[in-house]
Amino acid sequence: MNALSKAKGFKKSKAGTYLSIGTTAFGAVSVAKQVQKARSEHDALRLVDAVITGAAIVTGIALLVRELKRIGDDDVLLG
Numbered sequence: 001m002n003a004l005s006k007a008k009g010f011k012k013s014k015a016g017t018y019l020s021i022g023t024t025a026f027g028a029v030s031v032a033k034q035v036q037k038a039r040s041e042h043d044a045l046r047l048v049d050a051v052i053t054g055a056a057i058v059t060g061i062a063l064l065v066r067e068l069k070r071i072g073d074d075d076v077l078l079g
Contacts, residue, residue: 014068017064018068024057024060027053027057028054028057031050034050034053035050035054
């Protein structure tokens with residue numbers, strides 16, 4: 001098994017999914033800073049951008065949680 005196939009397997013594992021959730025959630029920190037800056041500067045366009053980016057982060061985390069549940073269901077069926 002080469003390194004690339006190991007990496008692909010990790011991405012679909014529980015640990016890989018948790019790592020993806022963590023890194024995606026970390027993006028929320030920059031979005032929060034972006035919202036704060038946009039509000040202080042009264043910049044509506046930056047605020048809209050931050051809100052849309054935040055929605056993308058929430059959607060990404062929801063998809064990863066769904067994948068995590070699917071992985072958990074598969075483990076129960078296999079066990």
